[in-house]
Amino acid sequence: MKYVILGALSLSVLAACGPANESNKETDKAVADIKDSAFNPNYRDYLKTLSSDEFEGRAPASAGGEKTVSFIENNFREWGLKPYDQENDSYRQPVPLVKLMPYKVSSLNFDGESAPESMKYRTEMMAWTPRVVDEVKVENSDVVFVGYGIVAPEYDWNDYEGLDVEGKTVVMLVNDPGYATGDPELFNGNAMTYYGRWTYKFEEAARQGAEAAFVIHETGPAGYGWGVVAGGSPVRFDLKRENKNMDRSAIEGWITEESANALFATVGKNLEQMRELALSGEFKPQPLNIEASLxxxxxxxxxxxxxxxxxxxxxxxPEEHVIYMAHHDHLGTDPVREDDPIYNGAQDNASGTAALMAMAEQFAKGPQPERSIVFAAVGAEESGLLGSGWYASHPMLPLGKAVGGINMDVMNVYGPMKDMVVVGYGNSSMEDYLKRYVKAQDRYVAPEPTPEVGSFYRSDHFSLAKKGVPMLYAEGGNDHFEKGREWTEEQRAIFNRDAYHKPADEFDENWDLRGVQQDMSVFYSIGNELANSRDWPQWAPGNEFEAVRKATEDMRK
Structure with missing residues (x-):
């Protein structure tokens, strides 16, 4: 059936918000009357517990991380959810990790007739190895500029065409050609595609056989400054693989704009000229006539x-299923900090994990859906989407039979909003369901304000999107019913400046959780409809994940 009756608590929120034809005054009053208990009265307690000092910042493979896993598992068991591992009655899916710690990185040195000076680690370049080995050396490797480093058949784009980069060092631009030109007909215009992400560029360089790969950092198209690249810890995490990541390039890294200009001077050009060349439509990889060592x-x-x-x-x-996902991990503790060593991660992402738990508790009350509903609290997101990546490769149910999914990462703690923002707006028909239920709350859906920074590719839903599963990533917006847009934007700016990935991201008793209740109601309604229908949401035509989804069509017949 196309439409289904909502759960009683879900209906309470919709009723409280009122139909779209009521006056704004009546609607504002109704929304102002929403209480924390409108969808699930236990949400506040879950959020407060997960972000407490007792959980020590929920770092992977830590005592606090173990407490987090046990807390979620015990509640799932109490509510009667079926466990991931039924043979051992366990809700745990082990995720094997490797922690990589580069403790000595040389300068990036060059040889050649017009070779630039060596580039210093952290100030002029950043480098690491994804390989699980004691040491890697790149010696006298030919340096080649490969444009954007993209191979995208659906856009008829191949920066590596006619080039063998085996053993070579490739240098490439950040983001994708759509951002650089603003042309909506080129890739996805100003909105970053998967091909613009630096993670993709390193993966493609490895597939092409490059020995080393460097992305040129620019604050605008990257979405963050050089300090984000070079100012943090060089420690990295990855999934444990039998081949010890030997299929990856020996070296991955970034170089500054100034460093890129020094490289391009070897062929009498600068960064802007090389960008124009990469966008010309007649681009061919450009050897820089120098060799690199590191x-x-x-x-x-x-x-x-x-x-x-x-x-x-x-x-x-039972094999057809809807997925709810949120990451339970955060950054743990910093023993060097004496004033406040715990990164509590209240908004990021105790808020989303608490929502996942509230959703699971509500669905567990029944009635039983026609399709299965999976609740995945994944780990190691802050380490590179590793828990969701592991699940995507080792799913409980076939992902070809995944109807669609909803990811919850940083919920709205600022009160009821008129808008709901979609990250990756226009990607899939999951938005059609969202729009209908948001409209029922006398609200509207809005696209993310900065699609060029590629936020859609920075949270756990991306791991499933790459497998073809249509994923929705939506957040409470900025248009506050009572205080307006300017106030909300100021609150979010304060959070980003003072609390994001800092110890100050702590639970606040003064948070207005009515906005979370609004959004959880919408997410519940979408999942409830999909779990009791024969619908199969799809990616938008031309989307980079459309082909993967189509390849699994036979599984859904």
Whole structure:
């Protein structure tokens, strides 16, 4: 059936918000009357517990991380969700990690008739190795400019065409051609595509056989300054693989704009001229007539964390399933900080994990859906979307039979909003369901304000999107019912400046959780409809994940 009756608590929110034809005054009053208990009265307690000092910042493979996993698992068990591992009655999906610690990185040195001076680590370039080895050396490797470093058949774009980069060092531009030109007909215009992400560029360079790969940093198209690249810890995490990541390039890294200009001067050009060349439509990779050398000395150790997965089995189509996802991890503690060593991660992402738990608790009350509903609290998101990446490669149910999914990462703690913002606006028909239920709350859907920074590719839904699953990532917006847009934008700016990935991201008793209740109601309604229908949401035509979804069509017949 196309439309289904909503759960009682979900209906309470919709009724409180009122239909769209009521006057604004009546609607504002109704929304102002929403209480924390409108969808799930336990949400506040889950949020407060997960972000407490007792959970020590929920770092992967830590005592606080173990408390987090146990807390979620125990509640899933109490509510009667089926466990991920039914044979052992366990909700835990082990996620094997490797921690990479480059402790000595040389300067990036060059040889050649017009070779530039060596580039210093952190100030002029950043480099590491993704390989699980003690040391890597790149010696006398030919340097080649490969434009944007993109191979995208659906856009008829191949920056590596006719080039063998085996053993070579490739240098490439950040983001994608659509951002650079603003042309809506080129890639996705100003909105970054998957091909604009630096993670993709390193993966493609490795597929092409490059020995080393460097992305040119520019604040605008990257979406952050050089300090973000070079100012943090060089420690990295990855999934444990049998081949020890030897299929990856030996060196990955970034160089500054100034460093790029020094490189391009070897062929009598600068960064702007090389960008124009990359966008010309007649681009061919450009050898820079120099050789690069660099050494990274590395330490590594193996760790284990866990995803926590429970599900409600469908009554008619148990393999077909809807997925709710949120990451339970954060940054742990910093023993060097004496004033406040705990990164509590209240908004990021105790708020989303608490919403996942509230959603699971509500669905567990019944009735049983026709399709299964999976609740995945994944780990190691802050380390590179690793928990969701592991689940995507080791799913509980076939992802070709995943109807669609909703990711919850940083919920709205500032009160009821007139808008709901979609990150990755226009990507899939999941938005059609969202728009209908948001409209029922006398609200509207808005696209994210900065699509060029590629936020859609920076949270856990991306791991499933790459497997073809249509994923929705939406957040409470900025247009506050009572205080307006300017006030909300100021609150978010304060959070980003003072609390994001800092110890100040702590639970606040004064938070107005009515906005979370609004959004949880919408997410519940979408999942409830999909779990009791024969609908199969799809990616928008031309989307980079459309082909993957189509390849699994036979599984859904």
């Amino acid at each position: 050494t990274v000395q590395n330490k590594f150790e193996y760790l284990d964390t866990n995803n926590v997965i429970g599900y409600i089995e469908g009554s008619k189509y």
